[in-house]
Amino acid sequence: MEPVPCTPPSQDYSPVDDLWFDDGNVVIAAKSRLFRVHRSILSLQSSVFRDILSLPASEEQDMYEGHPLIELPDDGEEVEHFLKAIYLPQYFPSAKGPNDLPFEAVVGALRLAHKYDVPFLRRRALRVFSAEYILDIDKIETMPTPWWRRSDPHREDDVTWSKFVTEILLAREVGALWVLPQLLFEASYEHVERLVSSQLSQADVNNCYAGFQKVGEAKLLGTLLFQELVNAGCNYKCFQNPNGIMFALEAAGKLSDPIQLFSRDIEQRTRVAVLCAKCKERIIERYRQWRKDFWTSLPGQYSLPDCKELKEMRRKALEVFFTCRGLIDSCIWTPLA
Numbered sequence: 001m002e003p004v005p006c007t008p009p010s011q012d013y014s015p016v017d018d019l020w021f022d023d024g025n026v027v028i029a030a031k032s033r034l035f036r037v038h039r040s041i042l043s044l045q046s047s048v049f050r051d052i053l054s055l056p057a058s059e060e061q062d063m064y065e066g067h068p069l070i071e072l073p074d075d076g077e078e079v080e081h082f083l084k085a086i087y088l089p090q091y092f093p094s095a096k097g098p099n100d101l102p103f104e105a106v107v108g109a110l111r112l113a114h115k116y117d118v119p120f121l122r123r124r125a126l127r128v129f130s131a132e133y134i135l136d137i138d139k140i141e142t143m144p145t146p147w148w149r150r151s152d153p154h155r156e157d158d159v160t161w162s163k164f165v166t167e168i169l170l171a172r173e174v175g176a177l178w179v180l181p182q183l184l185f186e187a188s189y190e191h192v193e194r195l196v197s198s199q200l201s202q203a204d205v206n207n208c209y210a211g212f213q214k215v216g217e218a219k220l221l222g223t224l225l226f227q228e229l230v231n232a233g234c235n236y237k238c239f240q241n242p243n244g245i246m247f248a249l250e251a252a253g254k255l256s257d258p259i260q261l262f263s264r265d266i267e268q269r270t271r272v273a274v275l276c277a278k279c280k281e282r283i284i285e286r287y288r289q290w291r292k293d294f295w296t297s298l299p300g301q302y303s304l305p306d307c308k309e310l311k312e313m314r315r316k317a318l319e320v321f322f323t324c325r326g327l328i329d330s331c332i333w334t335p336l337a
């Protein structure tokens with residue numbers, strides 16, 4: 001029998017121990033990382049790999065230690081997360097769970113599950129990714145604290161901003177439009193130089209400019225809201241004493257800060273303010289309405305479908321379904337806000 005031809009690799013590769021199986025029969029290369037895996041597993045999970053691997057072998061086929069070598073143009077770290085998620089069920093949760101899953105793992109698994117068509121992993125990764133963003137502002141109080149990002153839109157450091165851009169680009173790439181109202185809203189506050197020099201599309205940069213104008217309108221509405229509350233008065237004349245006036249001024253000022261959409265600060269301050277119970281109730285009710293109206297109008301501001309349609313898109317993307325093989329994925333997950 002003729003020896004199997006072996007084409008020397010074009011660069012220095014290093015095998016990844018966890019994904020180097022002795023009985024693997026295909027070698028995947030991504031940048032400098034090498035993975036010896038199984039044709040059957042890749043073909044079972046991914047229609048794209050199934051097509052690639054079903055092509056008849058050509059004489060030009062690169063080989064590595066006697067096995068076909070497939071070079072992917074993707075980032076090596078992303079491919080490692082992607083393959084680990086396919087091979088190791090415990091590595092990638094079927095719902096948002098352990099907080100120690102690295103951001104890069106979510107990005108890598110989601111991007112490549114979408115690109116190479118791995119439905120179960122795309123759905124899992126979308127669930128974890130989507131759990132960090134709100135669509136229903138009324139449920140904000142039940143939202144978990146985001147673990148890979150802050151809700152604070154005033155991002156100053158380059159690392160956070162680059163992560164933020166990655167999230168927007170990823171959402172566009174995989175069609176997860178339902179995370180974009182929050183992301184674009186926060187991006188609208190970024191410095192113009194950063195927006196312009198980022199990898200964001202021109203359309204999204206324009207969206208951010210338009211969003212910033214929208215926020216200006218919200219500030220005005222927030223101020224008017226407190227004026228209205230003050231003018232409404234009450235039997236106890238809450239807003240005719242220095243405490244009440246000071247509270248109203250501070251609260252109106254706070255409404256000019258977009259982070260109030262993600263914070264309960266105004267509600268908490270209202271509860272402890274020197275005001276009568278009726279005024280407190282009125283302020284919290286009107287404030288919640290203001291927040292809801294503003295939030296509901298956001299998707300349109302960014303040329304996105306409305307909240308109802310976005311929720312429906314999310315439901316379809318995340319839903320678990322049955323096939324002749326049985327339940328494709330675990331359905332233990334909590335509804336998203």
Ligand SMILES: [Zn+2]
Binds near residue numbers: 233234238239275
């Ligand atoms: Zn009062």
